[in-house]
Amino acid sequence: MATILITGANRGIGLSMARLAAQRGDTVIATARVPQQAQALAELAEDTGRVIIRALDVTDEASVAAFAEATTEAVDLLVLNAGVLNAYGGLDDPAHTAEAWREVLMTNVAGPFLVARAMLPHVDRSKGKKIAIVSSVMGSSERAPGNAYPYRTSKAAAVNLARNLAAELEPRGIAVGAYHPGWVRTDMGGGGADIAPEESAGGLLGRFDALSMATTGVFEDYRGQEIPF
Numbered sequence: 594m595a596t597i598l599i600t601g602a603n604r605g606i607g608l609s610m611a612r613l614a615a616q617r618g619d620t621v622i623a624t625a626r627v628p629q630q631a632q633a634l635a636e637l638a639e640d641t642g643r644v645i646i647r648a649l650d651v652t653d654e655a656s657v658a659a660f661a662e663a664t665t666e667a668v669d670l671l672v673l674n675a676g677v678l679n680a681y682g683g684l685d686d687p688a689h690t691a692e693a694w695r696e697v698l699m700t701n702v703a704g705p706f707l708v709a710r711a712m713l714p715h716v717d718r719s720k721g722k723k724i725a726i727v728s729s730v731m732g733s734s735e736r737a738p739g740n741a742y743p744y745r746t747s748k749a750a751a752v753n754l755a756r757n758l759a760a761e762l763e764p765r766g767i768a769v770g771a772y773h774p775g776w777v778r779t780d781m782g783g784g785g786a787d788i789a790p791e792e793s794a795g796g797l798l799g800r801f802d803a804l805s806m807a808t809t810g811v812f813e814d815y816r817g818q819e820i821p822f
């Protein structure tokens with residue numbers, strides 16, 4: 594059984610991945626910005642005995658450093674899932690403020706970078722040696738309709754980050770992939786989205802299982818369908 598670390602695991606797709614992974618027997622290190630408020634995670638930890646809850650804000654270097662320090666486990670699979678979407682419109686959308694850009698780029702791009710770098714020693718000494726970045730089809734430059742600028746560009750950058758990490762970490766035998774979870778009924782995806790978090794999470798865990806040095810650098814969805822960059 595593997596040890597899986599999931600960022601942003603207190604709700605949404607992250608919580609569903611934590612639940613499915615714990616139920617299949619993996620040990621899950623589940624992060625939340627405010628563990629004291631992570632009720633669903635606490636119940637999952639109580640029910641399964643396989644979930645370790647730790648504090649992590651991916652945009653805060655001190656938080657990332659303290660988290661890496663607190664981690665003693667070898668991490669077979671690092672899932673960089675935490676993300677934000679705070680503005681949807683075109684150029685006229687007043688929500689595209691400098692602060693909105695800062696929040697999205699720090700959370701969706703710098704966050705995965707900072708956590709991957711800090712956790713690398715723990716991934717390096719594991720058997721699994723895998724890193725998965727949860728991006729989005731909205732980051733595909735081939736499918737760019739002209740809206741949600743901060744989010745779309747951040748998710749394009751997240752794929753680019755995965756591709757660069759895949760290249761740099763190849764000699765160390767660490768496989769890295771970028772993934773689209775589908776359009777999922779979470780706080781971010783909304784109630785009208787296509788699929789339930791459990792379906793997305795199950796598909797994603799299957800794709801992470803399939804990730805290998807032969808497929809490192811992949812960008813695909815939760816069903817294994819390749820996505821154009």
Ligand SMILES: NC(=O)c1ccc[n+]([C@@H]2O[C@H](COP(=O)([O-])OP(=O)(O)OC[C@H]3O[C@@H](n4cnc5c(N)ncnc54)[C@H](OP(=O)(O)O)[C@@H]3O)[C@@H](O)[C@H]2O)c1
Pocket residue numbers: 600601602603604605606607625626627649650651652674675676677678700704727728729730773774775776777778779780781782783786
């Ligand atoms: N839902 C979709 O349809 C969809 C589609 C494509 C891609 N995605 C991607 O899938 C991932 C998960 O999305 P979701 O739908 O599950 O979103 P969600 O329900 O909004 O949950 C987002 C998670 O990220 C955490 N987070 C946000 N900022 C953070 C920070 N600075 N540090 C640590 N954790 C932080 C949140 O923690 P708090 O509770 O503390 O805010 C929460 O646990 C995201 O990367 C998203 O972009 C989602």
